Amino acid sequence: KAGVTQTPRYLIKTRGQQVTLSCSPISGHRSVSWYQQTPGQGLQFLFEYFSETQRNKGNFPGRFSGRQFSNSRSEMNVSTLELGDSALYLCASSHTSGGRTDTQYFGPGTRLTVL
C-alpha cells in the first residue's frame, strides 16, 4: 500500500507570496492532519480534516488554511508568507477517528524556505 505522499518536496518563496501544499493520504484513510516542524518549536499541530470538514485547529494565524477534497486529498495554503514560515510541513493520515486517537502515518514533508 502506498504511503502518504506530499508535493512538492521543496519550495522556495519570497515574503508576501502565498503557497499551496498538497497531501495524498494512504488509500482508505479519511483523516488528514497537518503539522509544522521547526528547529525551535518542534512539531506543531496546524489542523485536521475529516470527511472534508475541519475538525481540529491549532494555534496558528488565519494566514494558514486548508481544505480536504472528496477523495480525502488535502491542501494547505499559507498566504502573505513571512520569514518565520520557513519550516518542514508534514501531513499525516489515519483511517478514522471514532473517539480515539488513531495511528497517524506521516509523509516525507514539504520543505518551505521563505526568503
Add this chain to the structure above:
Amino acid sequence: QKEVEQDPGPLSVPEGAIVSLNCTYSNSAFQYFMWYRQYSRKGPELLMYTYSSGNKEDGRFTAQVDKSSKYISLFIRDSQPSDSATYLCAMSDILTGGGNKLTFGTGTQLKVEL
C-alpha cells in the same frame, strides 16, 4: 512552559547499550502516548503506541507510561547504529473534539556509535 518537555540531547551511546528516552507532560487529559522516530530529511515513523498507563513491548523497544507522575519513557535494548535518529514523544486526548491532534515533544537526538 510547554505541555510536553523532552531533553533534546544529543545523546551518544555505544552499540549494544540500553537507551532510555523520556518525556514529561503537564496536561492530565492526555490518554494516548506515542513514540516516533525521525531520520534526517524524513517524516516521523511510529514506533510505539500506548493507551493510559502501563508497559508495552515490541521487539527491542519498550514503552512505559506513568500517568500519576506524568512521565513516559522509551527503552531501546541492544542499540544499533541504525537506531541513530531523532526520537519524538507525542500524546493526545479525546476531550478537545477529536483525537487526532498530537502534541509533540521537541525530540531527542540519538547517536549510536560503533
